[in-house]
Amino acid sequence: MEIKSFAVIDGQADPGKTAAAATQSAVYVMAMRELLAELGHPPESVSHDVVLVCPENFANRPTATLVDVRKQLTVLRRQLSRLTRLESILDALPAGLTFDLAYDGDQQATRPADELRKAVSTIDARYSPDCLGTCEMAFFCRDESAGSTSALGRSVRDDLGGVESIGTVLGLARGR
Numbered sequence: 701m702e703i704k705s706f707a708v709i710d711g712q713a714d715p716g717k718t719a720a721a722a723t724q725s726a727v728y729v730m731a732m733r734e735l736l737a738e739l740g741h742p743p744e745s746v747s748h749d750v751v752l753v754c755p756e757n758f759a760n761r762p763t764a765t766l767v768d769v770r771k772q773l774t775v776l777r778r779q780l781s782r783l784t785r786l787e788s789i790l791d792a793l794p795a796g797l798t799f800d801l802a803y804d805g806d807q808q809a810t811r812p813a814d815e816l817r818k819a820v821s822t823i824d825a826r827y828s829p830d831c832l833g834t835c836e837m838a839f840f841c842r843d844e845s846a847g848s849t850s851a852l853g854r855s856v857r858d859d860l861g862g863v864e865s866i867g868t869v870l871g872l873a874r875g876r
Contacts, residue, residue, distance in 0.1 A: 703762075704717070704752065707758065721767075722750075725767065726773050730777075749768055750767050751764050751766060794822060797819060798819065820840065825844035828854050848865060
């Protein structure tokens, strides 16, 4: 069961919020199924049907809807199978790389800011505009990704079919 604060008004809920709630619930279902499997129980004991509880209309009266998350489970499995494993990422990092701030006894950072900036710069920026609302590193990454199509957002980057430089895009648009 997932309890959400967005309202169901006249039997309709915001499609984006509903989809996000279904995906979140699918993550819970998948995690619970994997836990049961590890404990030697049948994973199918956890249903693919979840209950979404939201306020109804403009009152505080709850309404419940049964949501089938099989599609979201399939998407999650596919996405997780395609992820690069943490070990592979760590193996690609330079030896001795650390982001430690080197706190002193008073919990004050003693590591020089320029040294930390160089360490963070060894990692490629994966900035997109939606990072601004969710990540403390967004401004740093935005500066690092200046001139790249990813700085324009995921949809623009995807529409450009793998062209990574804004300069290249402009050159192609001008026929060069």
